[in-house]
Amino acid sequence: xxxxxxxxxxxxxKIHGHKLTYLDSAATTQKPKVVLEALQxxxxxxxxxxxxxxxxxSEKATEAYENTRKHVAKFIGARDPSExxxxxxxxxxxxxxxxxxGEKNISEGDEILLTEMEHHSNLVPWQLLATRKGAHLKFIPxxxxxxxxxxxxxxxxxxxxxxxxxxxxxxxxxxxxPVSKLIEKAHQNQTTVLIDGAQAAAHLxxxxxxxxxxxYAFSAHKMLGPTGVGVLYGKKEILEDxxxxxxxxxxxxxxxxxxxxxxxxxxxxxxxxxxxxGVVAFSAAxxxxxxxxxxxxxxxxxxxxxxxxxxxxxxEGLRIFGPMDISLRGGVISFTxxxxxxxxxxxxxxHQGIAIRTGHHCNQLVMRRYDVSATARAxxxxxxxxxxxxxxxxxxxxxxxxxxxGSKKGA
Amino acid sequence: MAWEALNDLYREVILDHYKNPRHHEKIEPHDVEQExxxxxxxxxxxxxxxxxxxxxxxxxxxxxxxxxxxxxxSILTECIYGKALEEVLSEASFFKEVMQGxxxxxxxxxxxxxALSGVQKFPVRIKCALxxxxxxxxxxxxxxxxxVSSLK
Numbered sequence: 269x270x271x272x273x274x275x276x277x278x279x280x281x282k283i284h285g286h287k288l289t290y291l292d293s294a295a296t297t298q299k300p301k302v303v304l305e306a307l308q309x310x311x312x313x314x315x316x317x318x319x320x321x322x323x324x325x326s327e328k329a330t331e332a333y334e335n336t337r338k339h340v341a342k343f344i345g346a347r348d349p350s351e352x353x354x355x356x357x358x359x360x361x362x363x364x365x366x367x368x369x370g371e372k373n374i375s376e377g378d379e380i381l382l383t384e385m386e387h388h389s390n391l392v393p394w395q396l397l398a399t400r401k402g403a404h405l406k407f408i409p410x411x412x413x414x415x416x417x418x419x420x421x422x423x424x425x426x427x428x429x430x431x432x433x434x435x436x437x438x439x440x441x442x443x444x445x446p447v448s449k450l451i452e453k454a455h456q457n458q459t460t461v462l463i464d465g466a467q468a469a470a471h472l473x474x475x476x477x478x479x480x481x482x483x484y485a486f487s488a489h490k491m492l493g494p495t496g497v498g499v500l501y502g503k504k505e506i507l508e509d510x511x512x513x514x515x516x517x518x519x520x521x522x523x524x525x526x527x528x529x530x531x532x533x534x535x536x537x538x539x540x541x542x543x544x545x546g547v548v549a550f551s552a553a554x555x556x557x558x559x560x561x562x563x564x565x566x567x568x569x570x571x572x573x574x575x576x577x578x579x580x581x582x583x584e585g586l587r588i589f590g591p592m593d594i595s596l597r598g599g600v601i602s603f604t605x606x607x608x609x610x611x612x613x614x615x616x617x618x619h620q621g622i623a624i625r626t627g628h629h630c631n632q633l634v635m636r637r638y639d640v641s642a643t644a645r646a647x648x649x650x651x652x653x654x655x656x657x658x659x660x661x662x663x664x665x666x667x668x669x670x671x672x673x674g675s676k677k678g679a
Numbered sequence: 680m681a682w683e684a685l686n687d688l689y690r691e692v693i694l695d696h697y698k699n700p701r702h703h704e705k706i707e708p709h710d711v712e713q714e715x716x717x718x719x720x721x722x723x724x725x726x727x728x729x730x731x732x733x734x735x736x737x738x739x740x741x742x743x744x745x746x747x748x749x750x751x752x753s754i755l756t757e758c759i760y761g762k763a764l765e766e767v768l769s770e771a772s773f774f775k776e777v778m779q780g781x782x783x784x785x786x787x788x789x790x791x792x793x794a795l796s797g798v799q800k801f802p803v804r805i806k807c808a809l810x811x812x813x814x815x816x817x818x819x820x821x822x823x824x825x826x827v828s829s830l831k
Contacts, residue, residue, distance in 0.1 A: 609744065611720050611747075615688065616685060619682070627719065627721055628720075641722070641743045670682070670685070670689075673691075673694075
């Protein structure tokens, strides 16, 4: 028996009379007991505002908060904890770059290179920036298989290409992109690179220094941590050169009537009281992942995904999106089934206790590329098992039978 | 078993409208064409109306989306066909009230629309059921702006 589901109290419940089968970890993961305990413990023993009290409680809270920063730096291979900026989520991390680095470095006529598989959070901030600056967006297209079409990659880089913003792993197609190669290519062109790691950081072993990414953004809640905590990694020299994002307490050094000066990294980018409890508990999530092992996690998800792809292919009329090569795909499978609309599928599966995501997954460009308005998506994490996949398959068969009832009458 | 609850949502009337949508065509000429979009799920609709002497003389509607959104659109076309604009608007607001739990569907004789009353028990699907109706309201607002005199 796979022992890990036991660590997740939420999984031990019934939905519509059935055991909960949670297959939506690409949206958010469930939290292990140790993370819930860390949250509880923070409020019971440590709660005080950080970076401002001279009393012991505040010092301890500050220490716990800063320990997570060190932990995150180690977890993703950053050289220095001051390269870790806490935000609300990956979206805010990307917006931070757009509103600070972008304001300073993007001018009229410049080009921002994206891909057609970007989540709206790594697309809309750049649209807004491009509109403010009169810059242009360019998109690396997708192959029919759901990978980036890199045939004409050279042609996408011009002297005007100031930024490449690309996802490390697609949240709808599951595709793992060759970001190392893309970063190298971009740097040859003096193009700065932001990697959207919202999916990848949760599922792959990441080393931002080896990758040589300039920015790397991700969210705690997709990797066992609490909601409301995001991370922006940025190279120190780039972050230091950026103007601040939000103004307010804790990010200032001296304040006068007409101007202020900023604290050094990382406080310069952390105005106001942050999600202290969430950040502190995030460290417990990282420890859990370290104990599990990111390589083991990848191996577990590969096996599950391989098994799921095989079983899904058995179903006639089931269309799978994204690469079938498991080395190119994380534990995310988007699909459509016969002419059953994904929402109807989602509702019928819900009534069997199965939670999947349905819709456009904040990926309208991808939906348009493959000419669908929505897909169903099952995504896995360390608590999922082959039995969950079997339950999904059985659920899909029951959904088909359920809607066949309608077509007999309607035809 | 949870299937009984599901049957409240997926009544056979609804599946029938979904598989055999009524007035599922472009109409020429028309006075208004209005698109409706539900960004949460990607449901989309296009509604065309031909209005004459304050009445819906003809209607066409097509789109992509879940059975609830598309069946609701099909039922809407039957509900409003040939009716006076005021009556149509009052039907739209009545249906909204039903979805919000403020009115009971039994209060009025609404034909196949009755079949959608079960959606109320599925809060996340209410938007699907309402899409066609909010699109209709937008279409009529647009019509009002451009043809004020004919509404009077």
